[in-house]
Amino acid sequence: MFLLVQKESTPEIEEDGIKSAPGIEDEAVLNGFKSSPEVDEAGSRVLTAKRKKKSTYLKLVSIPEVAVVCMVVVIVSQSQGFLDPTVEPHFRQYGLGTHFVGFVFLLMSAAYAILSPFVGWIAGKIENKFPLMIIGLIISAVGLALIGPSSFIGMEPSAGLSSFAMVIMGLAYAVAFIPTFECLLVFAIDHGFPDSVKTYSLVSGLWSSMYSLGLVVLIK
Amino acid sequence: MDVLNGGQTSNYGNSPSEGTDCDTEKKESTIRSDGGLPSESPTIQLNDKSAVINDSEKNLNGNVMYNSGDQANTEVRSLDGSSNIIKTSSDEIIVAINGVECPKDDIIFSGNQLTEECKSASVPTLTPTMFDNDPDQEEHRDMFEQYVNGSFAHSYNTNMILQSQDAMFAQPLSLDSASVMDRSGRRTTVAIVAESREVRNGHSRRSRHPLRRAHSLGSTSLINQGRPSVAALTGRTRKLYCPRQPPTTLTRTLSIARSNIETHKKSKKLTIKQKSILFCISLVSITSFLCMSIMAPFFPNEASNKGMSETVSGFVFSFYALIVMISSPILGSLLPVIGAKFMLISGIFASGVSNILFGTLDRIIDLTSFTVLCFIVRATEAIGVAAFSTASYTYIMYVFPDDIGTAFGLTETCVGIGMSLGPAVGAGLYALGGYGLPFYVLGTFVLLNIPLCWYVIDPIVSKYLLWLAHSFVLENDTIELIPDCFY
Numbered sequence: 001m002f003l004l005v006q007k008e009s010t011p012e013i014e015e016d017g018i019k020s021a022p023g024i025e026d027e028a029v030l031n032g033f034k035s036s037p038e039v040d041e042a043g044s045r046v047l048t049a050k051r052k053k054k055s056t057y058l059k060l061v062s063i064p065e066v067a068v069v070c071m072v073v074v075i076v077s078q079s080q081g082f083l084d085p086t087v088e089p090h091f092r093q094y095g096l097g098t099h100f101v102g103f104v105f106l107l108m109s110a111a112y113a114i115l116s117p118f119v120g121w122i123a124g125k126i127e128n129k130f131p132l133m134i135i136g137l138i139i140s141a142v143g144l145a146l147i148g149p150s151s152f153i154g155m156e157p158s159a160g161l162s163s164f165a166m167v168i169m170g171l172a173y174a175v176a177f178i179p180t181f182e183c184l185l186v187f188a189i190d191h192g193f194p195d196s197v198k199t200y201s202l203v204s205g206l207w208s209s210m211y212s213l214g215l216v217v218l219i220k
Numbered sequence: 221m222d223v224l225n226g227g228q229t230s231n232y233g234n235s236p237s238e239g240t241d242c243d244t245e246k247k248e249s250t251i252r253s254d255g256g257l258p259s260e261s262p263t264i265q266l267n268d269k270s271a272v273i274n275d276s277e278k279n280l281n282g283n284v285m286y287n288s289g290d291q292a293n294t295e296v297r298s299l300d301g302s303s304n305i306i307k308t309s310s311d312e313i314i315v316a317i318n319g320v321e322c323p324k325d326d327i328i329f330s331g332n333q334l335t336e337e338c339k340s341a342s343v344p345t346l347t348p349t350m351f352d353n354d355p356d357q358e359e360h361r362d363m364f365e366q367y368v369n370g371s372f373a374h375s376y377n378t379n380m381i382l383q384s385q386d387a388m389f390a391q392p393l394s395l396d397s398a399s400v401m402d403r404s405g406r407r408t409t410v411a412i413v414a415e416s417r418e419v420r421n422g423h424s425r426r427s428r429h430p431l432r433r434a435h436s437l438g439s440t441s442l443i444n445q446g447r448p449s450v451a452a453l454t455g456r457t458r459k460l461y462c463p464r465q466p467p468t469t470l471t472r473t474l475s476i477a478r479s480n481i482e483t484h485k486k487s488k489k490l491t492i493k494q495k496s497i498l499f500c501i502s503l504v505s506i507t508s509f510l511c512m513s514i515m516a517p518f519f520p521n522e523a524s525n526k527g528m529s530e531t532v533s534g535f536v537f538s539f540y541a542l543i544v545m546i547s548s549p550i551l552g553s554l555l556p557v558i559g560a561k562f563m564l565i566s567g568i569f570a571s572g573v574s575n576i577l578f579g580t581l582d583r584i585i586d587l588t589s590f591t592v593l594c595f596i597v598r599a600t601e602a603i604g605v606a607a608f609s610t611a612s613y614t615y616i617m618y619v620f621p622d623d624i625g626t627a628f629g630l631t632e633t634c635v636g637i638g639m640s641l642g643p644a645v646g647a648g649l650y651a652l653g654g655y656g657l658p659f660y661v662l663g664t665f666v667l668l669n670i671p672l673c674w675y676v677i678d679p680i681v682s683k684y685l686l687w688l689a690h691s692f693v694l695e696n697d698t699i700e701l702i703p704d705c706f707y
Contacts, residue, residue, distance in 0.1 A: 057549055081541075102643065109640030113633040120629025124622070178632060182624045185617055197618060198556045204613035205552015208606060212545035216538065 060202055065187040069180050070210045072133050076176045077214025079140060083108075083147075083169065087162075090147070094159040104163045111170030119178040129179035129186075136176025143168035181207055490623070496676045497619050498627055501612045504568055504669045505634040508605055511575045511662045512540065513642025518650045518658075523594075527587045536594050543602035544609075551603075551610045560611045560618075561677055565670055567607030572666035574600040579659025615677065 061067055091101045123129050146165035149155045184203045193199040490498070516537070523533040555563055574597045581597065584590040612631065620627040649658035 057553070106640050106644075109636045113636035113640070116632040116636065117626055117629035120625035120627070120632075121623075122625075123629075124625035174629075174632075178625060178629045181613070181628045185624065197560065197614065200614040200617040201552045201555035201560070201610060203552075203617070204610045205549040205555075207613060208548035208552075208609050209545050212541040212548065215541035216545050 057202065057206060060188055060193070060206060063187055063191045066184055069133075069183045069187065070206065072137065072176060073180050073207065073210040074214040075137070076140070076173055077211045079144065080173055081215040083166070087147070087166070091159070091162065093157070094162075096159055100159070104166050107163065108166045108170035111167045112174045115171050115174035116178055119174045123179040123182060129183050132179045133176050136172050136174070140169055140172035140176060143172050494619055497615060498630060500669070500673050500676045501615060501631055502634040504608060504612065504666075504673065505631050506638040507662065507665045507669060508568070508571055508608065509635050509638030510642045510645060511571065511601070511666055512605065513639050514646030514649070514658045514662055515578070516643045517647040518655070522582060522655055526590055528591060532591060536598055539595055539598050540602045543599045544606045547603045548606040548610050551607050555610060555614060560614050563607050564611035564615070564677065565673055567604045567609075567611060568666060568669050568673065570604030570607065571601045572663045574604060575659050575666060576663035579656035579663065582655040
C-alpha cells in the first residue's frame with residue numbers, strides 16, 4: 001500500500017517514484033476530505049482526518065449540470081405556482097363558477113399524478129435525462145401559450161381550450177420535473193461527490209430548496 | 221519478469237503482532253510499461269517477506285506472484301495458472317481469480333489481504349464461476365459479512381465483498397475481488413478492483429464516473445446494468461469506456477483479463493422492505509401536503525374577518541415556501557449528523573402539531589398577535605415539512621438505488637394528490653365543523669404516521685463519526701491507491 005510508504009500528508013508524493021496525478025488531488029478536494037495518513041510503530045495504519053473542504057451546496061451548485069437542473073426545477077415550480085392565482089380570474093370570463101376552476105385544477109393534478117411514475121420509470125431507463133426535461137419544458141411552453149390563448153395563436157378563448165391547456169401543463173410538469181431529482185444525484189456523483197448519505201441529503205435539501213425558490217420567486 | 225502490481229500487495233492488513241515489518245527489507249520493482257506508460261513508472265516497496273516469488277513448477281513461465289505476508293502458517297501460495305487456485309497451507313483459499321485466462325507472460329497480482337476473521341472463517345472455495353452462477357449464496361454472504369463488518373471494506377483477493385447496511389461504507393475498495401456487492405445484492409458500490417473478474421455496478425446511473433471511483437485494473441468483465449458505460453481498464457481490450465471522455469486506449473498490459481461484459485441481472489421486484497418504506501413515505505407526503513393546502517379555500521375569509529389585509533394573508537401562504545426554501549438546505553446538511561430517521565419523524569411531528577395549533581388560532585381576537593402567531597405556526601410547519609421531505613428524499617435515494625426515478629415519481633404522485641385534494645377536503649371539513657376541524661383532523665392524521673414510520677423505517681446514519689471515519693478512510697485509500705498511469 002502506498003500510504004505505508006509515505007509519511008507526509010502531501011498529495012504530491014514524489015518519493016518511491018509514486019507521483020500522484022493531478023486528478024487524484026482533485027478527487028481529494030471534491031470528495032471533501034484531505035487525508036493525512038500516519039504510521040505508528042506497529043506498522044498499522046492510523047489515519048487522521050483533516051477536512052479541507054466540505055461538500056457544500058456551493059460546490060454542488062457550481063457544477064454546471066447541477067446548476068442547469070436547478071434552473072429547470074425553479075422554472076417549472078415557478079410556472080406551476082404561477083397558475084394558482086392567475087387561472088381563477090382568467091376563468092371568470094367564461095362564467096363557469098369556482099367549482100369548475102377547482103375541477104380544472106384537479107384535472108391538472110391528476111394528469112401530473114398519473115404521469116409521474118411513468119416518467120420516473122422512463123427517466124430511470126435512459127442515461128441522459130436532459131431531452132426529457134427539454135421536452136417537458138417545450139410542452140409547458142405550449143400549454144402556457146394555449147391557456148390564454150396567446151394572441152399569436154389566433155384562437156378564440158374558450159373554456160375547453162383553457163382546460164385542455166391545463167391538462168397539458170400537468171403532463172408537462174411531470175415530464176420536466178421528475179427527472180430532475182435523479183439528475184441532481186447523478187451529476188453530483190459524477191463530479192466526485194461520494195455516493196453516500198451525505199450527498200443524498202445535500203441533494204435532497206437542494207432540490208426542496210429549489211422547488212420552494214420557484215414558488216417564492218413568483219410571489220415577489 | 222520484473223513486474224509488479226501497483227502496490228496493492230502491501231502489508232496493509234498485517235496485524236500489529238507481526239511487527240517485524242520494520243526490519244524487513246524493502247524490495248523495489250517497477251511496473252512494466254508496455255509502451256504508453258509514463259516513463260517514471262511507480263516503484264513499489266514490497267515487504268520482502270510478503271513478496272514471495274513463486275517459481276515452483278506450478279508457476280508457469282516466470283510469472284511473478286507476490287503475496288502480502290500474512291501469518292506464518294499461510295505459506296507460499298502456489299498459483300496454478302490453469303485452475304485458478306491459490307492454496308495455503310492451512311486453508312484452501314481461492315483467491316487468485318485470474319488463473320483461468322492467465323497468459324504466460326503476464327503479471328499476477330495477488331496480495332492476499334484476508335483478515336483474521338476471514339481466515340478463521342476458513343474461506344471455502346469460491347470459484348468465480350460459482351459466484352457467477354449464484355451471487356446470492358447465503359453462506360458466503362454471512363461469512364463475508366462478518367469480515368466486512370469487522371473492518372473496512374478492503375478486500376484483496378476475496379471473492380466478494382458484501383457491503384452491509386449497517387457499516388457505512390462510502391466506497392468499499394476491492395482489490396482483486398470478484399465482486400463487490402451488498403447484502404441485498406443490489407446496492408453496489410465499487411471502487412478499486414484490480415484483477416477482479418467483474419465489477420458489478422448496481423447503479424450505473426449514479427456512479428458513471430468510474431475513473432474516479434471505480435478503478436478496475438484488468439477486470440475481466442464489468443457489469444453495469446448491461447451497459448458498458450463504466451470504465452473497465454482491461455488489459456486485453458485496452459479500451460477504456462467512460463461516458464464522459466472519449467475512449468482512451470490503454471497501452472498497458474496489466475492483466476489477464478478479457479473483455480467480457482455481461483449483463484447485470486437487476487432484480488426487478490421490490491422487496492417488502494422497500495415497498496413498506498415507499499408506502500410510508502407516500503402516506504406522509506399525501507397527508508402533509510393535504511395539510512398544507514387545506515386552508516386555501518377558507519383562510520383568506522377568516523383572516524379578513526379578523527381584519528387581516530389580503531396581502532398579509534397571501535403572504536401567510538407564501539411564507540411557507542420561503543421558510544422551506546431557507547431551511548431545507550440547512551436541514552440537508554444537518555441530516556448526516558442527526559440521522560435521517562430522527563429528522564423524518566421529528567419533521568412529521570412538527571408539521572402535525574403545528575397544523576393542529578393552526579386550528580386554534582381563530583380564538584385569538586387581537587389582530588397583531590393573530591398575525592404573528594400565524595406566521596410562527598406556519599413557519600414551524602414549514603420547517604417540519606422541509607425536514608421530513610429532505611429526509612424522505614434521502615431515503616428514496618438510499619433505499620431505491622436502482623429505481624430512484626420511479627420511487628420519486630410515486631411520491632410526487634402522492635404530493636400531487638395531496639395538493640389537489642386539499643382544498644376540497646378543507647372546504648368540506650370547514651363546512652362541517654368550522655375553522656378548527658380541518659386542521660385538527662389532518663393534523664391528527666399526520667401524527668398517526670409517526671408510529672408507522674417508527675416501526676417501518678430503519679435509521680440510516682446512527683453514528684455520524686463512524687460514518688465519517690469510514691468514508692474518510694475509504695476515500696483516502698481511493699486516493700492513494702490509484703496509480704498515476706490512469707490519469
